[in-house]
């Protein structure tokens with residue numbers, strides 16, 4: 001009896017992880033791409049791979065905060081900007 005229960009637990013855990021990954025993937029890339037303009041060039045420069053993405057996202061908040069370029073009221077949970085607002089390749 002016991003080994004079977006343990007296997008059920010593992011299957012449930014695997015299913016939960018799978019659902020989590022799928023949900024995360026669905027949230028990915030939903031926003032507009034990170035604009036490639038003068039204002040965002042410093043952000044692109046910072047994305048040269050030498051520092052964690054989270055550091056670059058702190059940069060976003062220096063402009064996209066309550067006062068200057070506020071996010072829309074219905075904006076989704078707003079950590080990790082760059083998972084949704086994807087950087088675009090240089091043309």
Ligand code: HEC
Nearest residue numbers: 032033034035037039043056057059060063069081082085
């Ligand atoms: C120097 C200030 C500044 C920084 C830093 C900055 N932004 Fe912006 N952002 C702006 C301004 C101003 C606009 C509106 C005009 C424009 O598109 O440039 C904007 C517009 C946007 C838009 C909307 C584009 C559209 O098509 O409507 C997105 C998405 C965005 N920013 C994401 C980001 C993300 C993600 C970061 C961090 C990697 C970031 N921004 C960093 C100033 C900034």
Ligand code: HEC
Nearest residue numbers: 027030031032060064071072074076077078079080081084
């Ligand atoms: C979970 C995905 C997600 C994350 C994370 C996220 N955004 Fe967004 N963002 C969106 C979506 C979707 C919209 C369009 C929402 C709407 O139209 O109401 C949006 C809209 C915006 C806009 C307005 C431009 C437009 O598309 O009309 C700006 C600016 C912006 N986001 C910046 C940011 C910044 C800066 C961060 C990090 C602090 C961030 N976003 C994190 C999904 C995301």
